[in-house]
Amino acid sequence: MRTPRTLHSGGDRRGEVIRLEGVRVDAPDRTVLHPLDLEVTEPFTVLVGPNGSGKSTLLRLLDGLVLPSAGRVLVDGLDPDRDLRALRRRVGFVFTDPDAQLVMPTAVEDVALSLRRTDVRDRDAHARGLLAEAGLGELADRSVRDVSSGQRQLLALTTVLATRPRVVLADEPTTLLDLRTARRVGDVLRDPPGHVGQVVVATHDLDLAVRADRALWIAAGRVHADGPAPEVVAAYRAWA
Numbered sequence: 001m002r003t004p005r006t007l008h009s010g011g012d013r014r015g016e017v018i019r020l021e022g023v024r025v026d027a028p029d030r031t032v033l034h035p036l037d038l039e040v041t042e043p044f045t046v047l048v049g050p051n052g053s054g055k056s057t058l059l060r061l062l063d064g065l066v067l068p069s070a071g072r073v074l075v076d077g078l079d080p081d082r083d084l085r086a087l088r089r090r091v092g093f094v095f096t097d098p099d100a101q102l103v104m105p106t107a108v109e110d111v112a113l114s115l116r117r118t119d120v121r122d123r124d125a126h127a128r129g130l131l132a133e134a135g136l137g138e139l140a141d142r143s144v145r146d147v148s149s150g151q152r153q154l155l156a157l158t159t160v161l162a163t164r165p166r167v168v169l170a171d172e173p174t175t176l177l178d179l180r181t182a183r184r185v186g187d188v189l190r191d192p193p194g195h196v197g198q199v200v201v202a203t204h205d206l207d208l209a210v211r212a213d214r215a216l217w218i219a220a221g222r223v224h225a226d227g228p229a230p231e232v233v234a235a236y237r238a239w240a
């Protein structure tokens with residue numbers, strides 16, 4: 001399994017699709033993802049499947065966190081292997097553990113930090129507005145360590161959306177969330193801000209998965225089923 005070594009800009013090429021061409025991912029001892037050709041154009045796609053099937057690996061390929069051992073990945077026209085810096089400006093990744101991306105002392109500072117590459121002038125005021133929209137206004141000046149895990153997860157999602165990504169990738173974004181908060185996170189992923197063209201989520205939360213346009217059922221490093229989310233999720237539920 002390779003990890004990215006260099007960062008350089010790939011200019012301003014632009015596409016509207018996620019494409020995998022003959023992509024394979026090898027770990028030292030085995031193949032984690034078998035050769036895969038895939039094109040994703042739907043606004044909301046989910047990856048479902050058993051533990052260890054390769055969902056996170058597939059998701060991480062789309063952000064250059066994992067590079068293919070063979071084949072090519074294109075996200076919004078950019079190849080993570082060559083255009084990583086440009087890709088990272090277009091793609092936001094929500095990690096399972098919100099603490100991986102919440103680094104500032106307070107919630108509002110975390111969101112303001114995400115705004116540093118935007119043309120927003122009053123980052124503090126704008127960050128407070130985004131927090132209020134996310135229903136987190138009261139947390140603005142609190143330490144992120146003092147809020148619940150569900151609020152942290154919503155906050156992490158808010159910080160990612162604040163960077164105005166075209167593509168949002170989320171790995172188990174509803175883990176540890178109560179039903180109500182999970183639904184709120186699902187609402188945002190289902191109906192994100194207008195600048196987001198595509199959302200791809202790896203999840204075991206089938207209530208979330210069924211809300212997607214398309215689902216890929218990943219099993220042992222291969223796409224076992226691919227189609228409209230309600231059908232694929234129903235088949236996966238019946239199998240599981």
Ligand SMILES: Nc1ncnc2c1ncn2[C@@H]1O[C@H](COP(=O)(O)OP(=O)(O)OP(=O)(O)O)[C@@H](O)[C@H]1O
Nearest residue numbers: 001027028032049050051052053054055056057058
């Ligand atoms: N860097 C790595 N080196 C070796 N093996 C790895 C590496 N990353 C992932 N794997 C293995 O690849 C397989 C797929 O892992 P992956 O995390 O993609 O699965 P997943 O479907 O997301 O699982 P889960 O639902 O448990 O999160 C697992 O068996 C995992 O142990």
